[in-house]
Amino acid sequence: MAKERLIVVGNGMAGCRAVQEVLKRDPGRYEITILGAEPRVNYDRIMLSPVLAGEKTFADIVINDEAWYRDNAITLHAGRAVQAIDRQARIVSAEGGLEVGYDRLIMATGSDPIRLPLPGGDLQGVVTFRDLDDVEAMVAASAQTGARAVVIGGGLLGIEAAYGLVRRGMAATVVHLVDVLMERQLDASAGFLLADALAGKGVATELGAVSEEIVGVDGRVAGLKLKDGRTLPCELLVMAVGIRPNTSLAKAAGLEVGRGLIVDDQMRTSDPRISAVGECVEHRGQCYGLVAPIWEMCKALAAGLTDTAGAYEGSVLSTRLKVSGVDVFSAGKFAGGEGCEDIVFRDAGRGVYKRVVIEDGKVAGAVLFGDAADGAWYFDLMRQSAEVADIRETLIFGQTATEGLRGLDPSAAVAALADDAEVCGCNGVCKGAITGAIVAQGLSTLDEVKAVTKASASCGSCTPLVEKLLMLTLGDGFKAQTGPKPVCGCTHHGHAEARRRIVAESLKSMPAVMQALEWSTPDGCASCRPALNYYLICAWPGEYRDDKQSRFINERVHANIQKDGTYSVVPRMWGGMTNSDELRAIADVVDKFKIPSVKVTGGQRIDLLGVQKDDLPAVWADLNAAGMVSGHAYAKGLRTVKTCVGTDWCRFGTQDSTGLGVRLEKFMWGSWTPAKVKLGVSGCPRNCAEATCKDIGVICVDSGYEIHVGGAAGLHIQGTELLTKVATEEEAIWTICAVTQAYREEGWYLERIYKWMARVGLDSIRAQVEDPQVRRALYDRFAYSQRFFRIDPWAERVAGRHSDEFTPLSRRMEFEPA
Amino acid sequence: MNALVKDPIAWTDVGAVTDIPLRGARRVPTPGGNVAIFRTGDGLVFALKDACPHKGGPLSQGIIHGHAVTCPLHAWSIDLATGEPMGADRGKGCAPVVPLEVREGRLFLGRT
Numbered sequence: 036m037a038k039e040r041l042i043v044v045g046n047g048m049a050g051c052r053a054v055q056e057v058l059k060r061d062p063g064r065y066e067i068t069i070l071g072a073e074p075r076v077n078y079d080r081i082m083l084s085p086v087l088a089g090e091k092t093f094a095d096i097v098i099n100d101e102a103w104y105r106d107n108a109i110t111l112h113a114g115r116a117v118q119a120i121d122r123q124a125r126i127v128s129a130e131g132g133l134e135v136g137y138d139r140l141i142m143a144t145g146s147d148p149i150r151l152p153l154p155g156g157d158l159q160g161v162v163t164f165r166d167l168d169d170v171e172a173m174v175a176a177s178a179q180t181g182a183r184a185v186v187i188g189g190g191l192l193g194i195e196a197a198y199g200l201v202r203r204g205m206a207a208t209v210v211h212l213v214d215v216l217m218e219r220q221l222d223a224s225a226g227f228l229l230a231d232a233l234a235g236k237g238v239a240t241e242l243g244a245v246s247e248e249i250v251g252v253d254g255r256v257a258g259l260k261l262k263d264g265r266t267l268p269c270e271l272l273v274m275a276v277g278i279r280p281n282t283s284l285a286k287a288a289g290l291e292v293g294r295g296l297i298v299d300d301q302m303r304t305s306d307p308r309i310s311a312v313g314e315c316v317e318h319r320g321q322c323y324g325l326v327a328p329i330w331e332m333c334k335a336l337a338a339g340l341t342d343t344a345g346a347y348e349g350s351v352l353s354t355r356l357k358v359s360g361v362d363v364f365s366a367g368k369f370a371g372g373e374g375c376e377d378i379v380f381r382d383a384g385r386g387v388y389k390r391v392v393i394e395d396g397k398v399a400g401a402v403l404f405g406d407a408a409d410g411a412w413y414f415d416l417m418r419q420s421a422e423v424a425d426i427r428e429t430l431i432f433g434q435t436a437t438e439g440l441r442g443l444d445p446s447a448a449v450a451a452l453a454d455d456a457e458v459c460g461c462n463g464v465c466k467g468a469i470t471g472a473i474v475a476q477g478l479s480t481l482d483e484v485k486a487v488t489k490a491s492a493s494c495g496s497c498t499p500l501v502e503k504l505l506m507l508t509l510g511d512g513f514k515a516q517t518g519p520k521p522v523c524g525c526t527h528h529g530h531a532e533a534r535r536r537i538v539a540e541s542l543k544s545m546p547a548v549m550q551a552l553e554w555s556t557p558d559g560c561a562s563c564r565p566a567l568n569y570y571l572i573c574a575w576p577g578e579y580r581d582d583k584q585s586r587f588i589n590e591r592v593h594a595n596i597q598k599d600g601t602y603s604v605v606p607r608m609w610g611g612m613t614n615s616d617e618l619r620a621i622a623d624v625v626d627k628f629k630i631p632s633v634k635v636t637g638g639q640r641i642d643l644l645g646v647q648k649d650d651l652p653a654v655w656a657d658l659n660a661a662g663m664v665s666g667h668a669y670a671k672g673l674r675t676v677k678t679c680v681g682t683d684w685c686r687f688g689t690q691d692s693t694g695l696g697v698r699l700e701k702f703m704w705g706s707w708t709p710a711k712v713k714l715g716v717s718g719c720p721r722n723c724a725e726a727t728c729k730d731i732g733v734i735c736v737d738s739g740y741e742i743h744v745g746g747a748a749g750l751h752i753q754g755t756e757l758l759t760k761v762a763t764e765e766e767a768i769w770t771i772c773a774v775t776q777a778y779r780e781e782g783w784y785l786e787r788i789y790k791w792m793a794r795v796g797l798d799s800i801r802a803q804v805e806d807p808q809v810r811r812a813l814y815d816r817f818a819y820s821q822r823f824f825r826i827d828p829w830a831e832r833v834a835g836r837h838s839d840e841f842t843p844l845s846r847r848m849e850f851e852p853a
Numbered sequence: 854m855n856a857l858v859k860d861p862i863a864w865t866d867v868g869a870v871t872d873i874p875l876r877g878a879r880r881v882p883t884p885g886g887n888v889a890i891f892r893t894g895d896g897l898v899f900a901l902k903d904a905c906p907h908k909g910g911p912l913s914q915g916i917i918h919g920h921a922v923t924c925p926l927h928a929w930s931i932d933l934a935t936g937e938p939m940g941a942d943r944g945k946g947c948a949p950v951v952p953l954e955v956r957e958g959r960l961f962l963g964r965t
Binding site for chain 1: 865866867868869870871872873874875876877879880881882883884887888890894895908909910911914915916917918919923925926928930956957958959960962964
């Protein structure tokens with residue numbers, strides 16, 4: 036008996052996958068013929084972006100080579116576009132007079148790129164981004180010296196096209212109609228971060244930009260004119276505004292067509308002998324342009340063609356962007372909606388934004404930017420409709436945190452930031468009270484305002500603002516006091532003014548600060564950039580993205596540079612406690628990487644000295660594997676928490692000083708501060724942990740905890756002063772976090788706690804931490820900030836973040852030429 | 854007409870300009886020690902021997918501002934165009950300039 040004849044119209048991903056699925060189920064059933072319009076074998080269209088970027092070649096992305104067709108006895112007519120289907124006679128006719136009869140027909144005609152009907156759309160150099168020919172045209176254009184490209188369309192494809200062209204050495208600008216890139220997959224926050232990340236890769240973006248006309252010279256494209264009158268010059272114009280199901284053939288054959296070729300759950304069209312799959316299809320009112328649903332369709336189709344069970348019931352979509360170094364994932368109801376709850380996590384330092392949408396106690400969608408490692412996990416939870424109520428607290432931190440760190444308290448109350456109308460945060464004085472007092476009581480100097488209203492009487496950071504209010508109210512009658520010391524030679528503003536205006540004017544980026552404060556240099560200097568970077572992090576922990584180029588090398592590579600250009604590595608030992616596993620892991624690392632020196636530090640930790648920079652990620656990976664994280668021994672941030680053994684062992688111990696030290700360190704690690712912060716916790720007044728020369732020290736006594744601040748034991752030697760005494764361990768933690776937060780908000784960059792204390796006065800600090808409400812608010816702001824920064828920078832880099840920092844640009848000149 | 858002069862410098866393609874972040878630097882190891890290639894905020898690139906004239910600090914690890922880099926070891930500021938220290942340390946030696954060309958977005962480092 037002759038085999039049934041199966042014809043596939045379309046040699047793309049869907050057509051060939053459908054054939055594979057049929058062969059998998061019933062290899063001998065059909066005599067198969069594939070007709071394709073493109074003159075080549077079947078390749079992975081999804082991977083055209085890496086081909087354009089030069090990261091892959093065409094050979095890399097071929098899915099089925101000629102041998103596959105041969106081995107499976109499939110007849111391939113490549114380069115033969117099908118022109119008509121005679122459903123009566125069951126004959127397909129293609130270019131060149133080819134006619135083939137069928138018993139079953141699969142339509143896999145895919146989609147066509149949409150070409151905007153702009154004037155000039157037919158100029159040379161205007162291309163779409165759909166097939167290998169398009170890629171070849173783009174590569175050719177990029178070979179011209181100084182060539183520029185404009186890509187219309189800020190969706191997945193447009194962004195990948197622009198990135199690929201930049202990788203090819205072109206200048207590329209993405210022009211997008213909407214204000215948010217990839218708005219069908221990303222919300223505004225992630226879209227903003229994406230635009231920012233692309234800028235870092237050299238891809239410019241023009242958002243909310245309406246294209247009006249493609250300008251040409253001598254028949255070639257020369258630029259894109261926008262509605263706002265600007266013209267973006269370019270030699271290549273790529274239209275990547277979307278795809279449209281290719282249904283012309285089906286329509287002509289009289290099949291039922293809506294937006295796409297309409298199919299049922301078995302992928303059958305209105306003609307039972309004809310099925311359809313892929314981007315040409317409309318299923319339950321939905322057209323798909325992503326690969327995952329197409330694979331599911333192919334399974335259902337093959338089941339129908341081989342009389343096995345299977346139906347397609349629509350797909351939940353997820354998307355990943357293929358731009359190296361930019362991690363983006365989106366799935367489901369990423370933007371939330373009615374009845375949905377949002378859990379949002381931002382890590383400004385890492386440029387991470389995560390939003391998980393919960394509906395009825397289940398994950399309904401997610402958008403991840405900067406760290407998409409957990410995308411698959413969320414997607415799984417979503418498809419399984421898993422109940423997530425009991426993992427809700429840690430859900431946003433990902434699978435590892437949820438499954439591996441159960442019991443660690445990740446949640447911390449979120450506090451609203453201070454009211455804008457409030458001028459003096461310390462004493463709660465608003466603008467009206469100050470100006471009112473100036474007028475009513477005839478005040479004319481800052482000191483008088485301080486005395487009457489208490490504004491600027493504590494930390495002094497609002498002094499410039501109070502002076503401005505005086506100036507405003509009195510006009511020439513006010514004489515300013517001598518100005519503060521400028522931050523550096525790039526500006527005449529002092530630290531206090533810079534900090535105040537960052538908050539008051541919502542300045543959220545380095546260029547914004549430099550613009551608003553009229554910096555005299557284009558991008559600052561090695562003094563002001565780290566300071567401004569810190570102030571921005573402190574003011575906008577959830578939004579500002581840490582600028583690694585404004586970090587001193589130690590904070591950029593999370594290790595301490597030594598005199599010979601090698602680095603030292605200090606893992607955290609919580610409260611100075613360690614164990615045999617950690618010590619064994621450290622010993623192994625020392626042997627494996629031939630680390631020349633191992634030293635015990637004054638902060639109760641172990642320092643590995645002389646590590647080569649390129650070895651750092653591997654060293655960290657091994658330390659991470661043993662459960663150790665960065666000790667931040669290099670940071671203007673929390674360093675050690677030194678403890679004595681307290682009531683655990685000591686016959687004099689009054690409290691669990693080790694336990695408190697560990698708790699403090701586990702809560703506060705990763706926090707950035709104006710200068711380094713070292714803590715000590717002693718279990719009794721004998722003070723074996725030397726807490727009274729630390730930035731913040733605790734002396735445990737029978738009745739509670741004395742909290743001391745402002746010690747130093749370096750260049751400057753100074754004992755602490757007693758700040759306050761509290762009764763419980765909880766209060767000790769609240770108070771220490773509160774005083775740290777006050778310091779973070781008021782301290783000037785590189786100003787240690789003792790200097791800050793001398794400037795603002797111990798009384799002003801004490802007033803803040805002894806007022807339960809102020810203390811609570813400070814603590815809450817600290818805890819909020821920790822949501823973004825209590826993350827191991829080593830693990831991030833082991834995972835590949837900033838990998839270019841740890842590898843040479845090129846090794847091609849390492850040896851003498853032969 | 855000019856006689857055909859053979860380029861005395863051997864050029865090596867060491868990567869794309871965009872492989873170096875703005876206000877960043879990357880290293881290229883050579884038999885004579887590392888070369889530092891800098892990319893400034895305004896997109897220009899410079900190459901110097903990766904050793905500060907002061908104590909040999911790796912300039913590639915410094916903070917880049919304007920057309921200068923601040924050495925990570927003792928904060929000397931070095932002019933990227935000349936390799937010479939700026940400000941108070943002017944005249945105290947220099948980090949040798951290494952030939953660098955940009956062709957079609959690629960960096961070519963010279964071996965003289």
